[in-house]
Amino acid sequence: MVQSISIDDAAHRLVSARRILVIGCSGSGKSTVARALAARLGLRHVSMDREVFWMSGWKERPREEALARLAAILEEENWVIDGTSPGTLHMRLPRTDLVIWMRPPRWTSLRGVFGRWLEYRGRTRPDMADGCPEKIDLEFLSYIWTFERLASPKIERGLSEHGPSVPVLIL
16 A cells, blocks of 8 residues: 655655655656756766666666666665666665655646657757667657556555555645
8 A cells, every 4th residue: 555645744844855766757847857856965866767667769777777777776875766667666665755746637647748759859858868869659649648547556466465564745
């Protein structure tokens, strides 16, 4: 069971939190929230897309290398990690003080993705690996459209199995 907390409780916990996960669907505002929190709290902002999963030219980093990179980041004392990746929750949750789960309606996420595309089209956004210009395709739009139905249950299982005592603020 996910230990959902109130916004007031989360604000109180943020004072001492040193390792924060910001998760949710693409376009939900994860990166914006994570960057703002990291700056406000003086913590390192880690974009999993940029630092763990992607290489130039939209090439996925080999799984073992990606997991090794993530493990090294997790050893650090202070971070705000921006990225969902249910398959890595078993590594991240034991080191996490607080999870912020961005869960807007799918239309909000789609609007966020299209806005991001308009802002960065033909260029690489700051939270993506170099050489990965912003793009939208049907596979990506399908991922967003089905996120709540397909990805959220995996996230809930991961939170329950690997971080049952980690507080989760759902926005």
